[in-house]
Amino acid sequence: MSEPFFSDPEGTREQILAATYRALSRHGYADLTISAIGEEFEKSPSLVYRHYDSKDDLVLACLSYMLDQFETRFTDEEITDPRCRLESFLGWGLVEDLSDEEDEFIASLVELRSLAVHDDDYGRHFSRSDRVFERHLATILRAGIDQGVFQDRDPDRVAVILNTLMFGSLVRRATQQDTDQPWIEHVRAELATFLETQVYADGVAVRLFDDD
Amino acid sequence: MSEPFFSDPEGTREQILAATYRALSRHGYADLTISAIGEEFEKSPSLVYRHYDSKDDLVLACLSYMLDQFETRFTDEEITDPRCRLESFLGWGLVEDLSDEEDEFIASLVELRSLAVHDDDYGRHFSRSDRVFERHLATILRAGIDQGVFQDRDPDRVAVILNTLMFGSLVRRATQQDTDQPWIEHVRAELATFLETQVYADGVAVRLFDDD
Structure with a gap:
């Protein structure tokens, strides 16, 4: 359900959200930090801070992105x-x-x-x-x-x-x-x-x- | 399911656990403090601190007490x-x-x-x-x-x-x-x-x- 959504993230936003997904799976929510998300991100961690204010912004954007993908992929066919x-x-x-x-x-x-x-x-x-x-x-x-x-x-x-x-x-x-x-x-x-x-x-x- | 368990708490321990139940229902877990539990307690709040080290000790004891009561009352008849x-x-x-x-x-x-x-x-x-x-x-x-x-x-x-x-x-x-x-x-x-x-x-x- 999850992995395919981030198998080949293209833009910076998708890559940040993919990093959020990986960090969430690795650390759980309670121990999640923006810097842990930055560590999963292939580009400069400062880009994460530039786009999102808090870990909840990132997590909610990640959940929302995955749900959008689910809707597009699984409900149109x-x-x-x-x-x-x-x-x-x-x-x-x-x-x-x-x-x-x-x-x-x-x-x-x-x-x-x-x-x-x-x-x-x-x-x-x-x-x-x-x-x-x-x-x-x-x-x-x-x-x-x-x-x-x-x-x-x-x-x-x-x-x-x-x-x-x-x-x-x-x-x-x-x-x-x-x-x-x-x-x-x-x-x-x-x-x-x-x-x-x-x-x-x-x-x-x-x-x-x-x-x- | 819940209220009858604490309708007439007898000993100090039961009264502390009843206070924990009321404080939990009032504040939720995230905003629960030992002092909020003390405020729900009829006797001196210091008794709460004397019996329990942390809010989790209190909450776990409260949950466990309610489950014991459930087992005794509902599974024996x-x-x-x-x-x-x-x-x-x-x-x-x-x-x-x-x-x-x-x-x-x-x-x-x-x-x-x-x-x-x-x-x-x-x-x-x-x-x-x-x-x-x-x-x-x-x-x-x-x-x-x-x-x-x-x-x-x-x-x-x-x-x-x-x-x-x-x-x-x-x-x-x-x-x-x-x-x-x-x-x-x-x-x-x-x-x-x-x-x-x-x-x-x-x-x-x-x-x-x-x-x-």
């Missing part, structure tokens, strides 16, 4: 295989192994979202990200209904519960210390049952979670 | 009406209106859980709270299965997805700014459908969410 698209979107935070960078980025997302409790700028960002993800999920669901492969259920409602469950899973992933508790397998298995009984029209099994 | 118990537990964070104090406490829980990203003491607490809530949910589910009113599905798996969804809902409740987005109605409606089709054995409608 035609959905030819709704089931595959749905499972790959939902599976991101639920696969067994992510790269350390992805796990660190999820941890940062959980920290950053909690800032929205008191900070309206973060509140606006995460309200927008919920809207974007739910619109994307609803578009996939509508495509599946139109193609006759999904049940004719209210796509907006289903999108909201899936997105809410997804963020709950990210929080657990970032904060769970109890390695004996197989919560992630249980969420995958129950989500698969949900998709098979509440979403898919034809009793076909979920593919991406079938390693349980 | 016999479950005579599993459907009612399940809906009342799940409904706590999903009802339309909570008191300001409850909403503030949820916001604090979201802040505190994000500390678990870097702080092992909070990590241990929230891993334990997931275990306690999931054991409670699984006990209710097992009682329903034994009484023949719930479907015979793996109670541990169902408990995990419900608990994960519940924390996701608390995060949204505490951080959502988008008042146009009827996410909470959608979660309630989808959760009701989930219970009716995946949990309840007899097609009886969910009662507590039927105001949608």
Whole structure:
């Protein structure tokens, strides 16, 4: 979800935001400093200070850029295989192994979202990200209904519960210390049952979670 | 879920933890100070300093006390009406209106859980709270299965997805700014459908969410 957005950043702004993403994944939000972002930046760190006033300006611009990229790349293309698209979107935070960078980025997302409790700028960002993800999920669901492969259920409602469950899973992933508790397998298995009984029209099994 | 735990605190320790709960609900975690907790305390604030070294000691002791109380009160009693118990537990964070104090406490829980990203003491607490809530949910589910009113599905798996969804809902409740987005109605409606089709054995409608 994250890395492709910064695989080949072109302008100075993109390079600064890519450096912010790398620094956030490396240090987490609490220990993030503008100078740590400057160290990840290929050009003069002074350029970072020239463009942005604070670490929150940088982090919010980085989050916003990634969400814009998500919107452009993933919501404009035609959905030819709704089931595959749905499972790959939902599976991101639920696969067994992510790269350390992805796990660190999820941890940062959980920290950053909690800032929205008191900070309206973060509140606006995460309200927008919920809207974007739910619109994307609803578009996939509508495509599946139109193609006759999904049940004719209210796509907006289903999108909201899936997105809410997804963020709950990210929080657990970032904060769970109890390695004996197989919560992630249980969420995958129950989500698969949900998709098979509440979403898919034809009793076909979920593919991406079938390693349980 | 919260207020009854501190309705009549008896010893000094309980009174200090009740004061911590009130101060946390009033100020949130970020702005919480030991002196703010002292102001909520009926006796000499110096007693607070004598018993606890830091605000995190106080907050962790408060969370732990509330969870102990939850375990004692709600997990020891016999479950005579599993459907009612399940809906009342799940409904706590999903009802339309909570008191300001409850909403503030949820916001604090979201802040505190994000500390678990870097702080092992909070990590241990929230891993334990997931275990306690999931054991409670699984006990209710097992009682329903034994009484023949719930479907015979793996109670541990169902408990995990419900608990994960519940924390996701608390995060949204505490951080959502988008008042146009009827996410909470959608979660309630989808959760009701989930219970009716995946949990309840007899097609009886969910009662507590039927105001949608």
